[in-house]
Amino acid sequence: MTRPHVLVVGCGFGGFHAVRRLESRLSLDEADITVVTPRDHLLYTPLLPEVAGGLLDPRAVTVPLTGRLRSRLVLGNVDDLDLPGRRAWVTDPEGSRSVLAWDRLVLAAGSVSSPVTIPGLTEHAVGFKTTAEAAFLRDHVLQQLELAMATDDPQVRAERTTFVVIGAGFAGTELVAFLHRLTQAFARHHRSDPPLRPRWVLVDATSRVLPELGRDLGGRALAVLRRRGVDVRLRTTVAEVAQAGVRTSDGRWIPSRTVVWCGGVTPNPLVHRLGLPLERGRVRVDERLAVAGAPGVFALGDLAAVADLTRPGHDTAQTAQHAMRQGRTVADAVLESLGRGTARPYRHHDLGLAADLGGWQAVARPLGLPLTGPAARVAARGYHLAAIPGNRSRIAASWLTGAGRPPLLVHLDLNQRPHHSPLMGSAS
Incomplete structure (x- = not known):
């Protein structure tokens, strides 16, 4: 028998913690895990203002995935899905496309900037x-x-x-x-x-x-x-x-x-490829974050409508705090579907x-x-x-x-397009 294949789409706050949880509970011979992500790192966006303000180096807010995750990383974006056929189409940074099959699918692709109609x-x-x-x-x-x-x-x-x-x-x-x-x-x-x-x-x-x-x-x-x-x-x-x-x-x-x-932001357009009803642009999930009408598919974070069990009648806020904890809940739900443990309903009081x-x-x-x-x-x-x-x-x-020191007031030409110079010949 082949090992089940878990495909995780996106590795932001939710996807990262889902994969970490899965890796901690599954041995290498129990399942294959693939993560599709456009970046080779987790970007801690709450500290970006300090990068812009010169207080932090950009690398300080990027957590490398290599070394922290043992799963297979595929750089690119999932831009189409076939839920009945359990296939996903991936486009890499250079435009090449490939197809990945999956047995369990975790959608953690987050959000994108809202479309705007402001001229200019x-x-x-x-x-x-x-x-x-x-x-x-x-x-x-x-x-x-x-x-x-x-x-x-x-x-x-x-x-x-x-x-x-x-x-x-x-x-x-x-x-x-x-x-x-x-x-x-x-x-x-x-x-x-x-x-x-x-x-x-x-x-x-x-x-x-x-x-x-x-x-x-x-x-x-x-x-x-x-x-x-x-x-x-x-x-x-x-x-x-x-x-x-x-x-x-x-x-x-x-x-x-x-x-x-x-x-503002809007859920990743990938949700429109699911062929499922959406609520305010998000896919509805149950209390264990499984997608209704799509066996083996789970969703979390900004692209999922997750009921807030601590506030009946409301959905959870689209925050990193919820996404991280939803990632662990999704991992438990995937594990349960593989016969490992029991998943609990997602419940988290806002900290x-x-x-x-x-x-x-x-x-x-x-x-x-x-x-x-x-x-x-x-x-x-x-x-x-x-x-x-x-x-x-x-x-x-x-x-x-x-602390207490003035920032370095120099720029690094990062706002200029790099100029390519011909290679210098060897000295005669």
Whole structure:
């Protein structure tokens, strides 16, 4: 008899913990496990703002899969599925396609940026979901300030020193907080006539900053940002993005050559290949995260609608906290289907959320307890060190050595396309 083949699609928070659990419970001769993922690492996205702000090296927030997982890794994306035939089509980074058969399928492909219809956004804005985008933003922002110092044109100077971030959720709010501190440090350390005055604008259609944390803590975060001089525009949408600025829904023009999209996300389009009913774009699963009407298929994280048994009538939030624990529940369900153990219904009480605002400012709600200031920042950093499955000593060392020290205010040409030079001939 051949060994059963477990195919895991995606290796973010949920997929990673599902595979780790499966590997800990299955021996090599009991099942084959294949992980299809576009990256060779787990990206710890909550710390991307610190990468953009120059506090952490990009590699610190990437946990290599090789060495931590023994399963077979296939680089690429699953772009089509045949559930009755139990086959998956994979496209690798170079465009080649292959087919993988499976006996058990775990869908953990997460989410993608929501499609937008704002004119000019695709052409003139940058996203904020990868280490490449975080590193690019840091370099780009510093270069814009350097270019602003070299011009006598007040209009160009205003465009280069104004930075617009769209979306006041966790990513947008923390990104503004860390990059604002970076640009303020640059302005203090570089003499210019007239002096540089970096301006940050945070735009969101909702009425609150960090709505996930509630009105009180969101209000505290808003107060911190405005006290630092951030121009926060709530109940405002972006009508147009151009090369030299942004027009908002109230008709105002914001001169800027830097626009960052931190808007919402939508489930991975792979869910539309399942041929199953969807709820708000997500596939419904039972309490053990099995997909109804698809034997041997399980789903979790951002692409699954998971009932929150701690709050009847609600689904679980689309957070890394839930995804990690759902990964372990899915692994137990797969093991049960293979005759190993008994799976339990997914039940998890939210442990709370935190937003790091840089310096000694943060807002957090661990276990329902509202915290602000240094206590909140300690809680936020403690959670990140506990949650990331690697690189803890590297991150902690960066935080300790960087405490009280100004950031390095140089860029690494990461915002430039590499120039290929001909190989130098041997010396005669």
